[in-house]
Amino acid sequence: MTRSKRAQRGGAGSVSQVREHTATIVVSALATLFAVTLILGTGILSAAIDPQLIEESGTFRIMLLMVSVIFILIALYVGAIVTANTFATVIAGRTRTIALFRLVGATSRYVRTRVALEGLVMGVFGAVLGFVIAEAFAAVVTTFGPQWGWLPADRVYPIFDPLALVAVVVVALTTWAAAWAGSRRVAGVSPIAATGAAVELRSDAAHGRTGRSVWALILMVLGAGLLVLGLLLGFVTPLGLFVAFIGGLVSFTGISLGAHLIMPPVLRLTGRLLGRGPTAALAAANAVRYPERSARSTIGLVIGVTLVTLFAVALDSYRSMSLIAFELDPKMGAALDDTLQITTGIFTGLVGFSAVIAAVGLVNTLSLSVLQRTRELGLLRALGFTGAQVRRMVIAESAQMTLAALGLGLVLGIFYGWVAAQTLLGSQVGLTPPSIPWPILLGVAGFGGVLAVTAAAAPARRAIRISPMAALAAD
Numbered sequence: 001m002t003r004s005k006r007a008q009r010g011g012a013g014s015v016s017q018v019r020e021h022t023a024t025i026v027v028s029a030l031a032t033l034f035a036v037t038l039i040l041g042t043g044i045l046s047a048a049i050d051p052q053l054i055e056e057s058g059t060f061r062i063m064l065l066m067v068s069v070i071f072i073l074i075a076l077y078v079g080a081i082v083t084a085n086t087f088a089t090v091i092a093g094r095t096r097t098i099a100l101f102r103l104v105g106a107t108s109r110y111v112r113t114r115v116a117l118e119g120l121v122m123g124v125f126g127a128v129l130g131f132v133i134a135e136a137f138a139a140v141v142t143t144f145g146p147q148w149g150w151l152p153a154d155r156v157y158p159i160f161d162p163l164a165l166v167a168v169v170v171v172a173l174t175t176w177a178a179a180w181a182g183s184r185r186v187a188g189v190s191p192i193a194a195t196g197a198a199v200e201l202r203s204d205a206a207h208g209r210t211g212r213s214v215w216a217l218i219l220m221v222l223g224a225g226l227l228v229l230g231l232l233l234g235f236v237t238p239l240g241l242f243v244a245f246i247g248g249l250v251s252f253t254g255i256s257l258g259a260h261l262i263m264p265p266v267l268r269l270t271g272r273l274l275g276r277g278p279t280a281a282l283a284a285a286n287a288v289r290y291p292e293r294s295a296r297s298t299i300g301l302v303i304g305v306t307l308v309t310l311f312a313v314a315l316d317s318y319r320s321m322s323l324i325a326f327e328l329d330p331k332m333g334a335a336l337d338d339t340l341q342i343t344t345g346i347f348t349g350l351v352g353f354s355a356v357i358a359a360v361g362l363v364n365t366l367s368l369s370v371l372q373r374t375r376e377l378g379l380l381r382a383l384g385f386t387g388a389q390v391r392r393m394v395i396a397e398s399a400q401m402t403l404a405a406l407g408l409g410l411v412l413g414i415f416y417g418w419v420a421a422q423t424l425l426g427s428q429v430g431l432t433p434p435s436i437p438w439p440i441l442l443g444v445a446g447f448g449g450v451l452a453v454t455a456a457a458a459p460a461r462r463a464i465r466i467s468p469m470a471a472l473a474a475d
Contacts, residue, residue, distance in 0.1 A: 021122045024119065024179070028175045030079070032168055034075050039065075040158070040160075041138075044138065071351065083178035084179070086182065087119060089296055091182070116180040119176050123172040123173075127172045226244070229247070230246075237427060238424050238425070241420065243423075252416075259302075262295075263298055268284070270407065271400050274396050278389075294401065301361070304358030305406055306408075308444055310413040313413060313435070315340060316344060316436065321428075325425065359447075359455075366397070380393075390460075398456035399452045402448050402455065410441060
């Protein structure tokens with residue numbers, strides 16, 4: 001092989017690795033931007049409020065930080081799942097390279113450590129990028145805020161907080177841990193796999209992972225039991241909320257763990273909505289042929305949609321139930337209604353940031369999936385599929401996955417949100433149906449529609465750009 005060809009291959013490999021880790025950098029940058037902005041915003045808000053009020057209420061800043069920490073942890077949780085799924089997809093695409101490493105004597109731990117190190121490097125890069133953007137944003141707000149009337153002019157506003165550096169470190173370490181978790185499939189790559197390109201577990205093999213499936217079922221059943229117990233306790237005491245919270249956490253962990261069992265039936269259901277043409281049928285089959293790949297693509301968005309819907313439904317249901325409880329005091333009920341409407345908007349916006357992070361994961365996983373299916377797409381072109389048909393197939397796959405994630409996330413979010421409000425106020429108002437904030441849910445659905453088109457745009461263009469012969473010859 002000539003030096004120029006080696007250089008071309010090396011350059012192509014570098015470009016491919018950058019494309020693989022784009023989502024990791026973006027996710028870590030978004031998580032850091034969110035965390036640092038909340039931390040700095042807490043300091044700026046504390047400085048903007050009357051100092052006497054702050055002095056009289058010594059817990060004000062602590063309470064703000066506690067609320068910020070909750071939303072930061074939510075963003076980190078979603079970001080970690082997205083990163084782990086991204087690296088699992090990367091490992092599937094590097095099967096041949098990893099197998100060659102194993103063939104020449106490299107241990108699975110060595111290869112996995114190298115992959116996790118990539119995650120740490122990308123996490124640090126993204127975290128620093130997010131920190132710089134957040135600091136610049138804080139500097140702009142504190143510089144021009146007093147001039148534009150947003151902030152009092154006679155105060156000194158901080159643009160740095162040591163906790164911001166802690167956030168940078170936490171995001172980088174979380175990315176590293178997620179990369180390590182996502183690379184667990186390295187141990188299953190044998191040297192014989194060097195004859196293939198990208199290896200995904202087929203439906204029968206994925207369902208054969210009995211250990212994971214059993215644990216998922218156990219967690220879902222246990223979580224459902226705790227949710228029911230929390231609802232029953234809620235008719236006696238608001239402390240039932242804590243039991244229901246644990247039940248929701250356990251059951252949703254089971255759903256995440258068993259996504260390879262749950263998502264295929266949901267995808268089949270949404271696949272029927274795409275029509276019966278050859279392109280739609282092939283897209284529907286592709287989405288369920290490899291449950292692990294489909295689960296990785298969709299579970300992050302399911303979590304994001306569930307969180308947004310949960311907070312919106314919980315707060316709206318709490319508002320409705322509180323109005324029932326304050327029927328004898330309309331003035332207090334009106335004041336509470338105004339406060340909760342503002343709170344619902346703020347909390348939904350904060351949690352919505354996690355949905356954006358999840359959306360990045362869906363876009364990237366679909367892009368990597370198309371990138372790793374070059375031969376498959378080339379074969380379709382060789383069999384007579386036109387470029388337009390291949391493009392429609394990729395768009396249909398994206399629409400199917402997005403619709404499935406939206407549907408499941410909305411159902412789970414409405415249920416969990418209602419349980420939260422019911423257990424908190426059930427002892428005062430009895431059994432009450434959930435109050436659904438339709439404008440927010442319609443906004444989530446609209447976001448999903450835009451996401452489906454966005455997620456498919458770049459992969460669809462790439463799918464039709466390569467000639468059939470070049471695709472069939474790809475490694």
